[in-house]
Amino acid sequence: MLVQVAINGEKHEAEVEPRLLLVHLIRDILRLTGTHIGCDTTHCGACTVLLDGRAVKSCSVFAVQAHGKEIMTVEGLEQDGKLHPLQEGFMQEHGLQCGYCTPGMLMASYAFLKKNPQPDEEQIRRAISGNLCRCTGYVNIVKAIEYAAAKLRQGGS
Amino acid sequence: MAPKTSPEIGGMGHSVKRKEDPRFIRGKGTYVDDIQLPGMLYLDIVRSPFAHAKIKKIDPTKALAMPGVLAVITGQDLAKYNLHWMPTLMSDTQMVLPVEKVMYQAQEVAAVLATDRYKAADGVEAVEVEYEPLPVVVDPKKALEPGAPVLRTDKKDKKDNHIWHWEWGDKAATDRVFREAEVTVKQDIYLPRIHVASIETCGCIAHFDKVSGKLTVWMTTQAPHAIRTVFALVAGHVGLAEHKIRIISPDIGGGFGGKVPVYPGYVIAVAASVLTGKPVKWMEDRMENLQADSFARDYHITAELAAKKDGTLTALRIKTIADHGYADAAANPSKFPAGLFHICTGSYDFKAAHVEVDGVYTNKPPGGIAYRCSFRVTEAVHTIERMADLVAHQLGMDPAEFRLKNFIKPEQFPYKSALGWEYDSGNYAGALRKAMEKIGYAELRREQAEKRKRGELMGIGISSFTEIVGAGPSKHFDILGLKMFDSCEIRIHPTGKAIARFGTKSQGQGHETTYAQILAEELGIPAADIQVEEGDTDTAPYGLGTYASRSTPVAGAAGAMAARKIRDKARKIAAHLLEAAEEDLVWEPGKFSVKGAPNRAKTIQEIAFAAYTNHPQGMEAGLEAVSYYDPPNLTFPFGSYISVVDIDKGTGEVKVRRFVAVDDCGNIINPMIVEGQIHGGLTMGLAPALYEEISYDEHGNIQGGSFMDYLLPTAVETPRWETDKTCTPSPHHPLGAKGVGESATVGAPAAITNAVVDALWHLGVRHIDIPITPAKVWKLLREHGVTE
Ligand code: FES
Ligand code: FES
Numbered sequence: 001m002l003v004q005v006a007i008n009g010e011k012h013e014a015e016v017e018p019r020l021l022l023v024h025l026i027r028d029i030l031r032l033t034g035t036h037i038g039c040d041t042t043h044c045g046a047c048t049v050l051l052d053g054r055a056v057k058s059c060s061v062f063a064v065q066a067h068g069k070e071i072m073t074v075e076g077l078e079q080d081g082k083l084h085p086l087q088e089g090f091m092q093e094h095g096l097q098c099g100y101c102t103p104g105m106l107m108a109s110y111a112f113l114k115k116n117p118q119p120d121e122e123q124i125r126r127a128i129s130g131n132l133c134r135c136t137g138y139v140n141i142v143k144a145i146e147y148a149a150a151k152l153r154q155g156g157s
Numbered sequence: 158m159a160p161k162t163s164p165e166i167g168g169m170g171h172s173v174k175r176k177e178d179p180r181f182i183r184g185k186g187t188y189v190d191d192i193q194l195p196g197m198l199y200l201d202i203v204r205s206p207f208a209h210a211k212i213k214k215i216d217p218t219k220a221l222a223m224p225g226v227l228a229v230i231t232g233q234d235l236a237k238y239n240l241h242w243m244p245t246l247m248s249d250t251q252m253v254l255p256v257e258k259v260m261y262q263a264q265e266v267a268a269v270l271a272t273d274r275y276k277a278a279d280g281v282e283a284v285e286v287e288y289e290p291l292p293v294v295v296d297p298k299k300a301l302e303p304g305a306p307v308l309r310t311d312k313k314d315k316k317d318n319h320i321w322h323w324e325w326g327d328k329a330a331t332d333r334v335f336r337e338a339e340v341t342v343k344q345d346i347y348l349p350r351i352h353v354a355s356i357e358t359c360g361c362i363a364h365f366d367k368v369s370g371k372l373t374v375w376m377t378t379q380a381p382h383a384i385r386t387v388f389a390l391v392a393g394h395v396g397l398a399e400h401k402i403r404i405i406s407p408d409i410g411g412g413f414g415g416k417v418p419v420y421p422g423y424v425i426a427v428a429a430s431v432l433t434g435k436p437v438k439w440m441e442d443r444m445e446n447l448q449a450d451s452f453a454r455d456y457h458i459t460a461e462l463a464a465k466k467d468g469t470l471t472a473l474r475i476k477t478i479a480d481h482g483y484a485d486a487a488a489n490p491s492k493f494p495a496g497l498f499h500i501c502t503g504s505y506d507f508k509a510a511h512v513e514v515d516g517v518y519t520n521k522p523p524g525g526i527a528y529r530c531s532f533r534v535t536e537a538v539h540t541i542e543r544m545a546d547l548v549a550h551q552l553g554m555d556p557a558e559f560r561l562k563n564f565i566k567p568e569q570f571p572y573k574s575a576l577g578w579e580y581d582s583g584n585y586a587g588a589l590r591k592a593m594e595k596i597g598y599a600e601l602r603r604e605q606a607e608k609r610k611r612g613e614l615m616g617i618g619i620s621s622f623t624e625i626v627g628a629g630p631s632k633h634f635d636i637l638g639l640k641m642f643d644s645c646e647i648r649i650h651p652t653g654k655a656i657a658r659f660g661t662k663s664q665g666q667g668h669e670t671t672y673a674q675i676l677a678e679e680l681g682i683p684a685a686d687i688q689v690e691e692g693d694t695d696t697a698p699y700g701l702g703t704y705a706s707r708s709t710p711v712a713g714a715a716g717a718m719a720a721r722k723i724r725d726k727a728r729k730i731a732a733h734l735l736e737a738a739e740e741d742l743v744w745e746p747g748k749f750s751v752k753g754a755p756n757r758a759k760t761i762q763e764i765a766f767a768a769y770t771n772h773p774q775g776m777e778a779g780l781e782a783v784s785y786y787d788p789p790n791l792t793f794p795f796g797s798y799i800s801v802v803d804i805d806k807g808t809g810e811v812k813v814r815r816f817v818a819v820d821d822c823g824n825i826i827n828p829m830i831v832e833g834q835i836h837g838g839l840t841m842g843l844a845p846a847l848y849e850e851i852s853y854d855e856h857g858n859i860q861g862g863s864f865m866d867y868l869l870p871t872a873v874e875t876p877r878w879e880t881d882k883t884c885t886p887s888p889h890h891p892l893g894a895k896g897v898g899e900s901a902t903v904g905a906p907a908a909i910t911n912a913v914v915d916a917l918w919h920l921g922v923r924h925i926d927i928p929i930t931p932a933k934v935w936k937l938l939r940e941h942g943v944t945e
Contacts, residue, residue: 017275024274033191034184036410038356039443043864046356074184087182091174094833098665099181100188100356100410125872132864134356134411135665137836138872 003067007032008076016063022056023047025063026073034074034103038132045131048104049073055111057130074103077110085151086110086144095144097135104131109145117153119145158824158884161678162746167685168678169892172829176669176689186408189360189375194436197362198227200426201277202439203267203284204449205259208295208520208857209308210288212255215267220283225276227433229284230268230425232256238395240428242311244387245486246418246636247494249320250311251523253421258291260308260483261522262857263448268425270437293857294318297457297480297517308483308518320485320516325499326576331511334472338463342547347926348536349850350455350480350521352447353528354869355664357410359450360440361423363430370396372431373403376423379416379662380702381406383639385694387419388427395431406692412664413841414527417488417704418451448862451488451524452851455480456536462544468554470563473502473510473575475540479525481516487525488704489532490634490641496532499576500625503541504585504795505563510575520857529841529902531626531705538622542907543914543924546618550918555602556911557593560621561586571888578625580793582885584821589621589797592819595881596799609919612945614804616916620908624794626896627710631787636701642787643712644698645719647676649780651769653762654686657719660700661712662692666834666898668708671826675713675892679720680727681747681761698783706794706896709826710887715786717891722782726768730780731759733773792887792895796820798908804916806945809935811847811913813876818904821883823895832880835901839878842905844870846927917941 004013007030014029026035026049037059038044047059050072077084086106089095096102105128112119112127119127124145125138133141162168180186217229232254235241242250254265269280292306299305300318309315335341361376378384381404389399409416426439441450456477463472479495481487489496495514502510516525528535549559564585565572572580593599601617608615631640644660657676661668668691673684691697700712724744731749732739735757742749750758759767768780801815818835825831848868851861861867886893906927913929914922920941925933938944 019275027191028193028274031193032184033188034186036188036357037190038358038410039864041443041864043869044356044443074182078183083182090182091178094175094829096178096181097667097833097837098355098357098409098411099177099186100665102181103184106182121877125875129871129873132356132869132871134354134413134841134869135837136833137838137840137878138875139836139878140833142872142877 022061023058085148089144089147093143101133197436200439209291213287216285220280225272226280228270249485251484318518324513326511331509353413353415355411358446363426364436365430367434409664413529451526453528475512482521484523486523498533501537592797596817616912618912622904626706627792643700645715658697661703719784794895802912809931822897824893838901846906846909
């Protein structure tokens with residue numbers, strides 16, 4: 001089947017099997033490997049991307065379901081050589097260690113901050129509860145998201 | 158300790174931002190599964206539904222007829238090259254692929270090679286295997302009973318399921334103290350099977366180049382050099398010599414001990430690539446990861462403590478059954494089948510102690526590896542910290558007061574423990590007092606008393622642990638004969654920048670940053686100017702890898718020693734440039750100057766340039782050094798943790814309200830990274846305390862083999878950790894550092910368990926095995942008359 005998507009603003013098309021998962025289209029065919037895979041039961045969130053602005057776990061969506069839609073992945077966060085405040089926040093607050101969960105965390109919190117620009121700690125913790133991190137213990141991830149929320153409110157990109 | 162270097166240099170004590178982050182926050186890391194080579198084939202694995210069964214027939218016909226399926230590899234195929242069995246790191250043996258029978262559910266049975274991962278998975282579905290089920294042995298105690306089915310029928314003289322017996326300490330002296338003891342307590346403690354479950358699973362790409370005869374393997378491994386040697390030893394007879402093997406460990410998505418062993422999938426991928434001459438990728442999925450990779454713990458412990466009526470501890474006696482599954486595939490140093498379990502006297506001054514462990518075979522996956530912990534140290538710490546609380550409560554003493562009474566005192570260091578360790582340094586009371594103050598211990602005890610009157614359940618738990626890391630001195634420590642030194646090689650370029658390579662491999666610990674800081678501290682070259690590399694056996698010096706918190710204690714020390722060699726040569730060059738005697742030069746980070754004439758100075762960058770452009774006659778050009786560091790002793794980080802829990806009587810749910818962690822890991826390289834390691838470690842302490850367990854039913858069916866029922870804590874369950882520190886430098890480490898990555902994993906479960914038992918002690922509850930699930934607590938509450 002032919003699937004056409006715009007990914008981080010760039011148009012792509014590919015001939016795929018109907019059963020191909022979106023995460024494999026992104027990683028193996030379009031070769032954007034920032035989106036990761038950590039499970040087979042929709043629990044870890046390492047594969048989180050935005051599909052028409054909504055955070056989805058791309059391991060649980062067929063590539064063909066993304067036909068005609070816009071996808072945003074971690075590679076699309078940086079704009080014109082400027083890091084997104086979330087990326088900056090993760091680095092400043094030491095919100096990552098092995099980095100494997102990081103792209104999923106970034107995308108889940110990106111979608112969350114769009115909906116809730118002024119979250120409290122509990123709301124942040126709930127918002128990333130579909131994303132597992134084995135390294136950081138989450139405390140600094142929460143701080144990183146708070147950092148980004150504050151910066152975005154001040155109008156930083 | 159205030160940093161000795163400026164922030165521009167960024168040596169020890171500076172919270173330098175991590176060099177690894179710019180690639181990770183952009184999604185530009187390179188993990189194994191990110192690599193795609195032209196013509197690459199995919200391997201997938203057929204796994205056994207039975208825990209113990211004869212294989213009567215493997216029929217690949219239907220699989221081979223499927224589009225894209227190129228081959229089905231069985232044990233018979235590997236047997237032709239004598240590669241169907243492989244040694245474990247503990248000198249036991251384990252199957253790569255079986256020829257006769259399977260020994261656990263999810264064991265590898267055959268492998269399918271195909272042109273893409275979906276086709277390989279189709280092939281796996283189509284392979285037909287006929288099994289004849291055999292009696293299953295799940296319980297290690299039953300496995301030891303006479304008449305139990307003998308599992309390792311491959312071992313000719315094996316008549317039972319007992320692997321080894323190990324004991325340590327003075328039995329006679331210990332028994333004597335127990336006979337004369339005023340107070341004794343005895344408790345069975347089970348530390349269940351758990352899994353490290355790093356978010357990246359395991360896998361590799363094997364690429365054998367038929368023309369050059371060189372095998373390159375990109376692989377999720379914490380110990381690339383040792384793996385290269387193991388491959389050469391195991392596959393030497395089929396022509397794989399060590400200089401023709403290159404192991405590359407790229408970015409690793411968490412290791413925690415689970416990426417130390419060699420799994421069958423790696424070996425099959427290598428064999429498939431050697432046979433086809435094509436690159437072959439094998440990436441396990443999460444269920445395979447949880448069901449078949451090495452597990453941790455599974456220790457059935459019976460512990461006894463002897464004490465005086467005034468609360469003075471006198472002796473410790475422990476017997477343990479270690480369930481290793483069907484093979485002892487632990488990753489301990491060779492001489493220590495039970496790892497460093499004999500650190501079990503903990504932070505206390507015992508006269509006598511004796512510990513015994515028996516390894517046992519069962520129909521479960523092989524293992525016995527670490528779970529973000531030095532070899533079997535959590536098992537030891539959990540036991541002693543639980544037992545300390547039991548005695549304290551039994552004697553009606555406050556657990557904090559009890560600990561303060563029994564701690565090894567600062568002036569007793571270096572301290573020789575009853576089980577033979579020489580603790581390098583410590584100030585246990587200092588850490589506990591700081592934790593008590595930070596959490597407001599006395600006030601919490603008052604609150605608890607009030608709540609108890611109202612029938613509310615609140616508990617306070619302490620764990621004052623002693624770690625033992627940095628393996629290890631070559632006299633006692635080796636893995637398969639390879640001594641457990643580690644290494645660093647530094648090259649200073651003419652313009653004063655540098656590259657340094659190490660024998661370890663970061664899996665998230667931030668070595669690129671912290672190692673650069675160590676060299677910045679020693680050489681005064683800004684950390685930003687130092688590139689750190691690890692994980693490529695063709696370029697890095699030989700080392701034993703990263704696990705058991707050994708990177709800073711061993712490779713970090715190698716970095717300091719190599720830097721000091723460079724500084725020695727730099728001094729000679731500076732003397733030549735300044736026309737001064739070497740003894741008249743003084744060093745401050747980044748430059749040598751002439752004593753009494755601080756303006757006559759040469760920076761390390763000027764010296765580096767001279768090393769290539771104007772070196773003294775008779776001296777070799779260049780500025781490089783290598784160090785292979787053999788530590789004189791282990792290091793002994795420690796800390797005191799206090800947790801406060803509230804228990805819901807209706808549901809049995811335990812909520813960790815607060816958790817204060819005071820750690821002492823000696824001198825700190827990067828405070829930000831150390832704190833991050835502690836946060837992560839605490840979360841991996843919380844996890845087994847409340848959530849994680851891999852158990853089996855009587856048929857050997859795994860329970861908890863996916864993230865559906867193996868619960869990793871999310872941000873919602875994880876408390877906001879509160880951390881603090883004391884600093885007692887290691888006297889023998891060149892930087893006074895001790896290692897920290899695992900302290901929190903080791904110390905936290907006991908603090909939480911002790912808090913839960915503390916909340917329920919007045920009801921008559923004496924012990925709960927982890928994980929402390931709501932169901933367990935609910936049942937206990939009902940058994941003890943709480944019905945509300
Ligand atoms: S890979 Fe785990 S949720 Fe998608
Ligand atoms: S940083 Fe390793 S899993 Fe989150």
